[in-house]
Amino acid sequence: MDFHKVGLSDSEYKTILEILGREPNALELELIGVMWSEHCSYKSTRPLLKTYPQKGKHVVQGQGENAGVVDLGEGWGLAFKVESHNHPSAIAPFHGAATGIGGIVRDIIAMGARPAVSMDGLFFGDSNLQKTHTLAKEVVKGIGFYGNAVGVPVLGGKTFYSPAYNGNPLVNAFGAGFVRLNKIASSQTAKPGEFAVLVGSKTGRDGIAGASFASRELDENDNASNPNIQIGDPFEEKLLIECCLDILDKDLMTSMQDMGAAGILSSSSEIAQKSGCGIDIQVLQIPLRDKGMEPWEIFLSESQERMLLIVKEENLDDVFKITKHYDLDCKTIGTLTDNRRYKVFKGDELIANLPIDILGDTPVKFWPSEVPADLSERQAIDLSTLKTTSPAEDILKLIACANGNSKHRIWEQYDSMVQLHTIMGPGSPVAAVEVPETKRACLLTMEAEPWKCFTDPYLGASETMALSLRGLWLSGADALGMTNCLNFASPEKSERFYELKESIKGLADTCRELDCPVVSGNVSLYNETVSAPIYPTPLVVTAGLIINRDEILKAGMTRSGDKIYLVGENDGSLGATRYQKMKNGKPLGKTVEPDYENEKLFRERAIKTAREKTANSGRVLAGGGLAVALANEAISSGVGMNISIKPQTTVESLLFSEGGARAIYSVPNNKIKEFENTWNGFSFDCIGTATGDSLSWDNLFTIPISDISKAFLEGE
Amino acid sequence: MIFKAEVHIMPRKTVLDTQGKAVEKTLIHLGYTSLKEANVGKIVKIRLDAESADSAKKSVESMCQDLLVNELTETFDIIIEASCK
Numbered sequence: 001m002d003f004h005k006v007g008l009s010d011s012e013y014k015t016i017l018e019i020l021g022r023e024p025n026a027l028e029l030e031l032i033g034v035m036w037s038e039h040c041s042y043k044s045t046r047p048l049l050k051t052y053p054q055k056g057k058h059v060v061q062g063q064g065e066n067a068g069v070v071d072l073g074e075g076w077g078l079a080f081k082v083e084s085h086n087h088p089s090a091i092a093p094f095h096g097a098a099t100g101i102g103g104i105v106r107d108i109i110a111m112g113a114r115p116a117v118s119m120d121g122l123f124f125g126d127s128n129l130q131k132t133h134t135l136a137k138e139v140v141k142g143i144g145f146y147g148n149a150v151g152v153p154v155l156g157g158k159t160f161y162s163p164a165y166n167g168n169p170l171v172n173a174f175g176a177g178f179v180r181l182n183k184i185a186s187s188q189t190a191k192p193g194e195f196a197v198l199v200g201s202k203t204g205r206d207g208i209a210g211a212s213f214a215s216r217e218l219d220e221n222d223n224a225s226n227p228n229i230q231i232g233d234p235f236e237e238k239l240l241i242e243c244c245l246d247i248l249d250k251d252l253m254t255s256m257q258d259m260g261a262a263g264i265l266s267s268s269s270e271i272a273q274k275s276g277c278g279i280d281i282q283v284l285q286i287p288l289r290d291k292g293m294e295p296w297e298i299f300l301s302e303s304q305e306r307m308l309l310i311v312k313e314e315n316l317d318d319v320f321k322i323t324k325h326y327d328l329d330c331k332t333i334g335t336l337t338d339n340r341r342y343k344v345f346k347g348d349e350l351i352a353n354l355p356i357d358i359l360g361d362t363p364v365k366f367w368p369s370e371v372p373a374d375l376s377e378r379q380a381i382d383l384s385t386l387k388t389t390s391p392a393e394d395i396l397k398l399i400a401c402a403n404g405n406s407k408h409r410i411w412e413q414y415d416s417m418v419q420l421h422t423i424m425g426p427g428s429p430v431a432a433v434e435v436p437e438t439k440r441a442c443l444l445t446m447e448a449e450p451w452k453c454f455t456d457p458y459l460g461a462s463e464t465m466a467l468s469l470r471g472l473w474l475s476g477a478d479a480l481g482m483t484n485c486l487n488f489a490s491p492e493k494s495e496r497f498y499e500l501k502e503s504i505k506g507l508a509d510t511c512r513e514l515d516c517p518v519v520s521g522n523v524s525l526y527n528e529t530v531s532a533p534i535y536p537t538p539l540v541v542t543a544g545l546i547i548n549r550d551e552i553l554k555a556g557m558t559r560s561g562d563k564i565y566l567v568g569e570n571d572g573s574l575g576a577t578r579y580q581k582m583k584n585g586k587p588l589g590k591t592v593e594p595d596y597e598n599e600k601l602f603r604e605r606a607i608k609t610a611r612e613k614t615a616n617s618g619r620v621l622a623g624g625g626l627a628v629a630l631a632n633e634a635i636s637s638g639v640g641m642n643i644s645i646k647p648q649t650t651v652e653s654l655l656f657s658e659g660g661a662r663a664i665y666s667v668p669n670n671k672i673k674e675f676e677n678t679w680n681g682f683s684f685d686c687i688g689t690a691t692g693d694s695l696s697w698d699n700l701f702t703i704p705i706s707d708i709s710k711a712f713l714e715g716e
Numbered sequence: 717m718i719f720k721a722e723v724h725i726m727p728r729k730t731v732l733d734t735q736g737k738a739v740e741k742t743l744i745h746l747g748y749t750s751l752k753e754a755n756v757g758k759i760v761k762i763r764l765d766a767e768s769a770d771s772a773k774k775s776v777e778s779m780c781q782d783l784l785v786n787e788l789t790e791t792f793d794i795i796i797e798a799s800c801k
Binding site for chain 1: 728729730731732734737738741788789
């Protein structure tokens, strides 16, 4: 069999021959090929991901597990991770997005946690194309179908439209769950002599015949160019959640791993390798849905709703009883060994026999990196093209544009209240959920800044990360850790690899400087179509904690009579902002340079403001800058504002620049002194008063909030 | 000439048939232990004007591709009959 067909290069095949001392048989070659693929091995990014800060005082479980875990106090932990389902969603938007939710939910279960929150990062093509709307509709329907049925609330997300995602949409699914710290499950604690038990759906041909298998012949009259897409069954998943947590709660398992990419193969080899064991698998024991499946199909199948549990012999009967109660298939498919080999048996016949490390310890790949030839062109910005003739019109346009308007048409399709612990859900800049049995709250922010990353991957990624932290700090939360989804084009092109490398560096530096360890994540490469690559799109989700949930500072709570404060500098950068993009038609110019000392001063004061309740409402400056933040605050609070502040540079920069530690606060008159004391030592300015039913700015403009509201809700 | 067409749409053999699975499980729970497999699909009945059975079939095929069938997850068969009216 030709090793190229399983995606291996000449040099990789040579390494395999050296390790094995012989030629692999066809099945072995399939197994190695998949485990050495970019998708399973992260060969292009592993050395880069090692540069992330991984330790922190709240980190209980860092990278290398199914999800990271941070300490929420009072014996609780939060397991969380974000994962991409980009390629499946491009081919079959409904089922791709649905199974994306299923996959992330199982990652959370695999940590022993009860899935409690989901959020989605969605990046669609040109908002003016009908094709984009059809695709977006299906993706959203798929998320709602699975998420609502499985009973995990969607608390928010990020939706972004740009022609850069035409034909290559991104669907990043975030999941989080609560776990008792003494009940955390692991995929690294299996011991020789224990049994590998497969729980959940039967194994079919799902996910087989994808990209690397397109050349294979399939039986039936299936169109060979179509991969066998995975179809999710959320009701089965709900049973799987309850069943696995039940078995874990009764201490009947020693280790657990979900089945995602490369199904049985990757889950069984990972659990054995990470635990320092080997494993014997009996292929005839695996319950099958389709007839005539070959061993390689069985091992690579990505059938949904399956988990691999490791169980001691004396607990097998109890485990079978519990799985029967939940009406789930359950079968012992293998035994852990002490010989560090991955062996597959078909009856008595040994059909694959590999050293376990060849599957888990995969080689890394170093690609050349080169500054994109057009980078200086992307960074050149002509400020004279950014003049505003009517600030009122521009503000309304920025509010109404696809990336600025309300996403209620999307999130109204999701159940955001199921489980009854939601404090702040969709539509709020920050999501918040109650930590079970405590007064604590867990807060989450999801951010991505593709335009800023396109014009400067390092600065863009740094600003993305800082923005996610500022949202938490402003609400009063300490940051515990972050998870990230790195969506990039082909690493094999040196200019694209540069963007990937610089983005990771930007995230790593910012996380290190601002004390936010990276606990989990996912990398999705080769996101491009024939016409163009996607923008470099690192998406981050940061988790924070508030000890007393009554101290959360929310947005949209401004009351008439409050003084409006701007904290931070008057100007950020107009580079790659929503305003600049609207004026020039494409992102140009760099965003701000990071200023970590300033961020730390902001952090300290923002958290204090929330805890001492010296402001009624607050909002960090993000897309659209100060003007859009004020407009959003006015409509969500239902009160107008009289603003009076003179530009230090230009009107455009004051109104619309983005980046840097900046926020607006609404402060009641009896708290002004305390508020100003808190912000002493940081730039701040009282810029107006909340009153009336218009947003007015000196003699620049007056816009009725009903007009802003209309633009926000109805869009362009 | 008027033709009657029936489109039989079934889930592809290689993808999970969630409805079939639910029916299968429930029937077994009801005591139908001899049941080996259940699949759930749908039938679409169409009447159309066409010059011949062949052209009627072609037309229905095109309807399947454009709307009635998701070929990623479903297969279909078309049965054409001449209609008396």
